[in-house]
Amino acid sequence: MIQQTRWKRVPALWILSLIVVFFDCSLLPAEWKQARCLVAENGHANIPIVVSETASAQTRGAADDLAHYLSEITGAPFSVKTGNGSMGLAVGLLNDYPQQNAAPDLDGSNFTIKDREKYCIRSHEKGIYLLGLTDLAVEHAVWDFLHRLGYRQYFPGSHWEVIPRQNTLQINLNVIEAPDYQNRVIWYGFGPWDYAAEPYRRWCQRNRATSGMALKTGHSYGQFIRNNQAEFDAHPEYYAYVDGRRDVRAQAKFCISNAGLQKLIVDSSLRYFAENPEADSISLDPSDGGGWCECEACQKMGSISDRALTLANQVAAAINQPQADGDTRQRYVGMYAYAYHSPPPAIKVHPNVIISVATGFIRGGNTLDEIISGWSEQGARIGIREYYSVYTWDHDLPGLARGSRIDYLKSTIPQFHRQGAQYMSAESSDNWGPNGLGYYLAARMLWNLDEARQTDQLTDDFLTRCFGKAKPPMAQFYEQLDGSHSHLVVSDQYGRMFRSLAAAKKLAESPEVHARLDDLILYCHYVDLYERYRQASGAQRQQAFEQLIRHAYRMRKTMLVHSKAVYRDAVNRDKQVSIPENAQWHIPEPQNPWKESTPFSKSELQQFLEEGIAAYPLTELDFKPVTYSDELVPAGKLISPDQQPGVLQSGRGVQTFYTYVSDTATPIELEVTGGLIAHYRDRGNVKIELWKIGGASQTGERETFVMKDQSVPPDGKTRTVRLPTRETGMYRITVSDGGDRTSVNWKAGQLMVMPSSLDEPIVTSGRWSLYFYVPHGTKVIGVHGGDRGSIQDPTGKEQFSFKDRKANYYSIPVPAGSDGKLWKVNQASGPIRLLTVPPYFIRSATELLLPREVLQADSGLDE
Incomplete structure (x- = not known):
């Protein structure tokens, strides 16, 4: 029996009505009452599915889908007939059944664009209402209803469809649903190949990942040029003026200050809506890349964001002028906050301009939060332009x-929703092997934010329904796919994936589970082939590349790998390999020697499993990681300063330092050089934050924000930054540069350490050489690292070399008499994580901070 009551974001009047429901249901009309409905019993359909005589083809299709799947679930034949909705499973628009008064809390006569997806599912003694305000909402109601019965379409394709079996259905439901995000699009960056388009459409439909509003936001200047090519040819002054000439490329920017250009874009937009009267929006996002107009008039308009927004505002105003025919439909302009036009503008945003903030390719030095808040403060409706997979x-x-x-x-x-976002456009891939569970969960959360707190339960539902008795090993398999956790050793990660599948195959009972596991074996073999290709060189690299492409194509219909992207793009990123002319991706079978669609045999699948298990041994640690407190104190004279100072070099992104202040009269002084990568100097000034660790806090946090400094521009010149303090004790310093690389130095003797643990590895570029402390009694130094560099004992003798080693866990025995001293990582590249000793690097002994318990144990001093 299904029993559930849920009201979501309902009006105050309906909330008042709820009080009546709980205290005196007799006061409500009979149609409002929630009652159990016996839909099917012992394989017999108790009620029909009903549509109105005026039902659209879309609604009739939804009713047919409902009939099909109810028949599959119960074993009973369900039919669809026309009726007035008084009995049966009534599927349709709310206005199709006005006499039933089925959902008085929904207004089917005068709803806005935000209500296009709203629907109700309401049971009564003679049937169930599945009613929406639009045909799309009706579809949502049908698929939500089936989901509540246990139906699932986790990934595209028949293998990932789960149909429960229950010959008796007694249902008690009363729900009103509408999405939290008004627009929800999880789309393929390279687009679907022919076989994938329909399964992807069905997945979107069945997971309510289709939207009632079509928000167009994409690089569109080039399209305006193509649509008005004759005008641009006649007026080259409409193109951006760059480097002393007009840039007349097909994807050029505009000379936005030109009044003729402005009129052309407005007129073209008006013509688009005249030709597409049902359209909700048009994109006015600039073409990708640089090339902005350098003419004096454009520069006087303000920032690049101001220029792009000025044009978008003009179009938004024009397309929403009162129409002669009385049409009051609201129309919108979509634009990204992206790259050169990501910084917030200095001018107001038209109410009908929707700004989708890109979570990547940010310029101007603002954080993502600053960009969202800055555009919001200027009145923008906010969307998010995400990158779930590229x-x-x-x-x-x-x-x-x-x-x-x-x-x-x-x-x-x-x-993002709390920050005002109502629209989500997430670039993704047709790669349901590594990311399918994430895509499914994202679709659930974008509809209902409450499900963000239910991801463990949703994941358990997925594992249980998809794999049955094979659930335990498959839970381990999906742990290896989850990028929330560090997977530091590729061999161990891949090895666990293959071993989990092998264990699951032994436990699987049904053909459906075996089919899913077989598809995942093919995905893992792709991962294996990619790793072989990545490591190969010379003639072997070309051979490995060909094997990769052949396999990606042959497994394409699983949709677990984005075979179209693999085939089309991989060769463009690697000049060491090539695809013969007769094997290009657009050459079909059988003319293409790299393409074949022969089904994989059981013996091949077993071979892939065995090869994967053999190729990727699991990591077995021969040491036990040690956890230290994060209460750092000065080491004092524990170590004599007789070593040459180490070399830190620089870092990209966010660098973290811990320091200790014993004299508040002297500020912390840093020498900071930003913008060491010259062509990335558009990321803004270096951001330096100072946080006090421990001590008094008005809000109870252990860390208290002290100050921020943004005085260092990314110009490759060194500046002095002074950070004053008011309290003695431990502080955290973060230096963030947006990825253009920054060096940080300080006066010799300033107590300063750089953390490097499993969860917080050191961030540094180039070759670096730093020290770390090995406590008394340490027998083994456990580390994670690879590539280059060595570890030297206190005498300078090399005890371990990382040269040509893959990133992995390694242990270094500590010779007698070498504990209680400083060891050195010499000429390393990339992070080295310290696992059995305090996870902090220093330049010299005079700058050493140690966990309090280590200092107490090794010196007997309580600092």
């Missing part, structure tokens, strides 16, 4: 894309 970044590998990071999704989706 093939050129993650190559469909496990745990690398944002779409695989469950913690990121359940944190950011509600956070």
